[in-house]
Amino acid sequence: MNFTASPFYNRSLRNVVILATGGTIAGSGEAHKTLNYEPGALPIQDLLDSVPHLERVANCAGVQVSNLCSADITSEHWLTLAALINTLALREDVHGFVITHGTDTLDETSYFLNLVIKTDKPVIITGSMRPATAISADGPLNLYQSVALAANPEASGQGVMVVFAEGIYSGRDVQKVNTFKANAFDERDFGCLGYMRDSEAFFYTRSLKKHTTAAQFDISxxxxxxxxxVAYFHVDADPGILDYLATLSKGIVIAGAGGGIYSKPWIDKVGELKNNDIPVVRCSRISSGITLKDSYIDLSANSIPCNSLVPQKARILLSLALTQTTGYEEIAAMFNEY
Ligand SMILES: NC(=O)C[C@H](N)C(=O)O
Structure with missing residues (x-):
């Protein structure tokens, strides 16, 4: 990767690596329509070419990591992406990263990277809700502002962040909150970290949870x-689903009702899983609030409360925790720290 090879290279600007993985931002379909398109169809150069005057914000060099709908992103892609960032971040001529990604699992990728990236350099994830061929495609502005933030020293040391529809969100707490609107992201309970106006960043808050260089996870x-x-609890939910998941899994996350609760038969079944050394983390199917230790459920069955993670993020933390320990106390401590 050579930034100086570009005819637009400007030595007074910072150098940003763009890692393209696919999604609607690289989607192509019938001209002007927002529906019925193919995500992950356009190459990275088309995305970069769609942003006017990007060369005035940063020197960009692109890597096509994959070109997929984000439903097809796997943990193998995550490990590849994280290893690539960790290697490139060691280079002095690399100042920041932007990952283009489908929005459907963008919240998961951003939390995973937030826990395993070993750099303070800015890592920004973005995408779009409308394909590149749609009327008012939102990808170019999202990409422009993401590159601007990745080139901004103020974004250093803040963990992986998401830029979307002029909002800046933490990789830990970002959530997709709408299935189709361009303003599709928000932060669990906490609003956003700040705003982008054109290429300027305005920060108002930051995540206090451990991330990146302070995190203990090593994927190398x-x-x-x-x-x-993940098992989803509901009225009449059959606890046999937990037995089934136990045959496939080293750990289970339950999306419980309310503060993360479930029926007596589920509590008994969770107690049995403890005997098989399969840790169970309790979350809520509600997207705001906290799930804390509950003497009625956790003490009898040895389950671990998730604190404030949604189920799909709790499963990432539990998976990384299991690379280091199966100890309940240690895992429970991680759910308070990360
Ligand atoms: N807006 C999007 O990017 C949705 C697309 N299905 C994806 O996640 O790849």
Whole structure:
């Protein structure tokens, strides 16, 4: 990767690596329509070419990591992406990163990277809700502002962040909150970290949870992540689903009702899983609030409360925790720290 090779190279600007993974931002379909398109169809150069005057914000060099709908992103992609960032971040001529990604699992990728990236350099994830061929495609502005933030020293040391529809969100707390509107992201309970106006960043808050260089996870020797599955509780939910998931998984996350609760038969079943050394983390199917230790459920069945993670993020933390320990106390401590 050579930034100086570009005819637009400007030595007074910072150098940003763009890692393209696919999604609607690289989607192509019928001209002007926002529906019925193919995500992950356009190459990275088309994305860069769609942003006017990007060369005035930063020197960009692109890597096509994959070109997929984000439903097809796997933990193998995550390990590849993280290893690439960790290697490139060691280069003095690399100042920041932007990852273009489908929005459907963008919240998961951003939390995973937030826990395993070993750099203070800015890492920004973005995408779009409308394909590149749609009327008022939102990808070019999202990409422009993401590159601007990745080139901004103020974004250093803040963990992985998401830029979307002029908002800046933490990789830990960002959530997709709408299935189709361009303003599709928000932060669990906490609003956003700040705003982008054109290429300027305005920060108002920051995440206090451990991330990146302060996080204890090391993926450098990992070829795969321990499988963790999510069980969704509802009225009349059959606890047999937990037995089934236990055959596939090293750990289970339950999306419980209310503050993360479930029925007596589920509590008994969770107690049995403890005897099989399969940790169970309790979350809520509600997207705001906290799930804390509950003497009625946790003491009888040895489950671990998730604190404030949604189930799909809790399963990432449990999986990374399982690369280091199966101890309940240690895992419970991680759910308070990360
Ligand atoms: N807006 C999007 O990017 C949705 C697309 N299905 C994806 O996640 O790849």
């Amino acid at each position: 020797a990992l070829e795969q992540l321990p499988q963790v599955s």
